[in-house]
Amino acid sequence: MTDLLQLQGVTRSFGGIVALNQVSLCVPQGTVYGVIGPNGAGKTTLFNIITGFYYADSGIRIFNGEVLPSRWPPHKLTRLGIARTFQNIRLFGQMSVLDNVLVGRYIHAQSSVLASILRTRAFIADECAQREYALSMLRKVNLEHRAADLAMSLSYGDQRRLEIARALATEPRLLALDEPAAGMNAQESRALSDLLAQLRQDGLTLLLIEHDMSLVSGICDRIAVLDFGEVIVEGDPETVRHHPQVIAAYLGGSA
Numbered sequence: 001m002t003d004l005l006q007l008q009g010v011t012r013s014f015g016g017i018v019a020l021n022q023v024s025l026c027v028p029q030g031t032v033y034g035v036i037g038p039n040g041a042g043k044t045t046l047f048n049i050i051t052g053f054y055y056a057d058s059g060i061r062i063f064n065g066e067v068l069p070s071r072w073p074p075h076k077l078t079r080l081g082i083a084r085t086f087q088n089i090r091l092f093g094q095m096s097v098l099d100n101v102l103v104g105r106y107i108h109a110q111s112s113v114l115a116s117i118l119r120t121r122a123f124i125a126d127e128c129a130q131r132e133y134a135l136s137m138l139r140k141v142n143l144e145h146r147a148a149d150l151a152m153s154l155s156y157g158d159q160r161r162l163e164i165a166r167a168l169a170t171e172p173r174l175l176a177l178d179e180p181a182a183g184m185n186a187q188e189s190r191a192l193s194d195l196l197a198q199l200r201q202d203g204l205t206l207l208l209i210e211h212d213m214s215l216v217s218g219i220c221d222r223i224a225v226l227d228f229g230e231v232i233v234e235g236d237p238e239t240v241r242h243h244p245q246v247i248a249a250y251l252g253g254s255a
C-alpha cells in the first residue's frame with residue numbers, strides 16, 4: 001500500500017518546550033490513522049505542521065510522493081488536497097450553514113472577479129455548481145435540512161459535523177480531524193463513527209486525533225501514540241492498546 005503522507009524527523013519547539021521531537025510516521029493511502037496521547041503531547045502541533053499552520057524547525061513532509069516545501073501556507077496545501085478541522089471549532093457563526101460550506105468551495109470557483117461583478121452567465125452557472133456541491137456535502141454529514149440556519153444556532157455536535165462538511169468541500173485527499181467527537185454525546189459520537197467509516201469507503205485518507213479510545217480502536221487501521229512530543233508506539237489498535245508504554249503513559253498505568 002502506498003503512503004499518502006510521510007513525516008520524517010519533524011521537530012518543533014516553542015521557546016524551551018520541545019512540542020515535537022523527531023516525529024516520523026507513514027500514513028497509508030485510504031486508511032484511518034489515529035494519533036493519541038496525553039494532553040500537551042504534541043498532537044495538535046503535529047496537525048498544525050501537516051496543514052501548514054505552523055512551520056517545523058526541521059524534518060520533512062512527503063505528500064503523494066512529493067516533498068512539500070517547508071514554508072507553504074495552509075491554502076496551498078488545501079489546493080494540494082490536505083484539509084482539516086479544528087480542536088476549537090472555527091465557524092462563521094453569523095453566516096448560514098450553507099455559506100460556511102461554500103467558504104470551502106472558493107478554491108474550486110472558476111469565475112474571475114470581473115465575471116462576478118458582471119454576473120455573467122458562466123458566473124451564475126459556476127455559482128449554482130458550487131452551491132450544489134456544498135449542499136451535497138451537507139447531505140453527507142446529515143445537515144442539509146439546516147442549510148439556511150445560522151451556524152451558531154447548531155448544537156455543538158452539529159457544528160463539528162459542519163466543520164467536516166466545510167473541509168470536505170475542498171475535495172481533500174487527506175482529512176485531518178482534531179478531536180471531532182469532543183463535546184458529543186454517545187449517539188452523536190456513534191453517528192460520527194459511521195460518517196468516518198463512510199468517508200474511508202469513499203477513498204479518503206483520514207488522520208484522527210481523538211481521546212475516545214473506543215472510537216479510535218473501532219475505526220483506526222493504525223495508531224501512533226505521542227508522549228512528550230515523541231512517537232512512543234505505532235501499530236494496529238490491538239498492539240497499541242496492549243503496549244506497556246501506552247498503558248503507562250496514556251492510561252496512567254491502571255490498565
Ligand SMILES: Nc1ncnc2c1ncn2[C@@H]1O[C@H](COP(=O)(O)OP(=O)(O)OP(=O)(O)O)[C@@H](O)[C@H]1O
Binds near residue numbers: 038039043046
Ligand atoms: N503556539 C504555541 N505557543 C507556545 N507553546 C505551544 C504552542 N502550541 C503548542 N504549544 C505547546 O506545545 C505542547 C504541545 O501542545 P499541543 O497543543 O500540540 O498538545 P496536544 O497533544 O494537542 O494537547 P491536547 O490533548 O490538550 O489538545 C504543549 O506544551 C503546548 O503548551
Ligand SMILES: [Mg+2]
Binds near residue numbers: 043045
Ligand atoms: Mg490538541
